[in-house]
Amino acid sequence: MIDHEHDLASVRDATERLLADAASWDNASAAEPSRLPGWTRGHVLAHLARNAEALVNVFEGRPMYPSAEARDADIERDAPRPLDVQLADVRATADLFQESAAAPADWDRVVELRNGVTDRASRVPFRRWVEVALHHVDLGCGYELEDLPEEFVRREIDFLAERFAGHPQVPSTGLRADDGRTWTTGGGSEGGPVTVSGPAPELLGWLAGRRDGSALKTEGGSLPQLPPL
Known part of the structure; x- marks a missing residue:
């Protein structure tokens, strides 16, 4: 709420x-x-x-x-x-x-x-x-992203995962933070499912276009290319 x-x-x-x-x-x-x-x-x-x-x-x-x-x-x-x-x-x-x-x-x-x-x-x-x-x-x-409040990081990942859900350029993608929290996004293009994991600030940085995702791990395919916000 x-x-x-x-x-x-x-x-x-x-x-x-x-x-x-x-x-x-x-x-x-x-x-x-x-x-x-x-x-x-x-x-x-x-x-x-x-x-x-x-x-x-x-x-x-x-x-x-x-x-x-x-x-x-x-x-x-x-x-x-x-x-x-x-x-x-x-x-x-x-x-x-x-x-x-x-x-x-x-x-x-x-x-x-x-x-x-x-x-x-x-x-x-x-x-x-x-x-x-x-x-x-x-x-x-x-x-830095690591200095952002934990609540903010979680909620902005929620928001961006929802924003990219079903996007025609993003394959089905699971997101997993190191603390165990998970999200799903994409699903509008061929390929996947891909799992992207790492520290929550790094996930946020990638989703928000602030980092290139090189610090993240992927399973099931390469790191998806996200469209600009």
């Missing part, structure tokens, strides 16, 4: 961790490349701020972004800003997100996200947690 209040608290905690790490940088550090191709750390921070605003739009029944082009243009516009401006924007928009989520609402209602994707409003706080937590790792500032 989704507990949106718990997830909102987790978003606050994740945001504070990210801001605390970034507060030690200078402007040159913010302009350094992130782990995302073509994006600096400034791009990541700008994206996080604009994403918070976009999710407020979702809560309040407006389109998440005016268009894909406008989303990308806003990130490019804001990426070169001085670090203090970036961090103030991330904090202010994070507060705005929390304020919007605190308004009385039907958390069972269906809301529309990007590209026609729909979900229940109660799942939006976890989606924001994903944005903050994974992009903290993308900043390349010493916060």
Whole structure:
């Protein structure tokens, strides 16, 4: 069962961790490349701020972004800003997100996200947690997948396994973490079944496109090639 209040608290905690790490940088550090191709750390921070605003739009029944082009243009516009401006924007928009989520609402209602994707409003706080937590790792500032809360790792693997279930490019795939937890995904293409096993953070990194899967073990075939998220 989704507990949106718990997830909102987790978003606050994740945001504070990210801001605390970034507060030690200078402007040159913010302009350094992130782990995302073509994006600096400034791009990541700008994206996080604009994403918070976009999710407020979702809560309040407006389109998440005016268009894909406008989303990308806003990130490019804001990426070169001085670090203090970036961090103030991330904090202010994070507060705005929390304020919007605190308004009385039907958390069972269906809301529309990007590209026609729909979900229940109660799942939006976890989606924001994903944005903050994974992009903290993308900043390349010493916060790694292994530092993510265990609950987050499990739930994001749940989410991504469901997302790739039946995908036409992914063969039937079993996932097994070293602690014994298992998932199934894929099944929409020929081949398999394949079992992929390893530490849960490595499984998450592979599913989320943050690691190449070379630290994972496979049985029954080669490591499936996952489509981009």
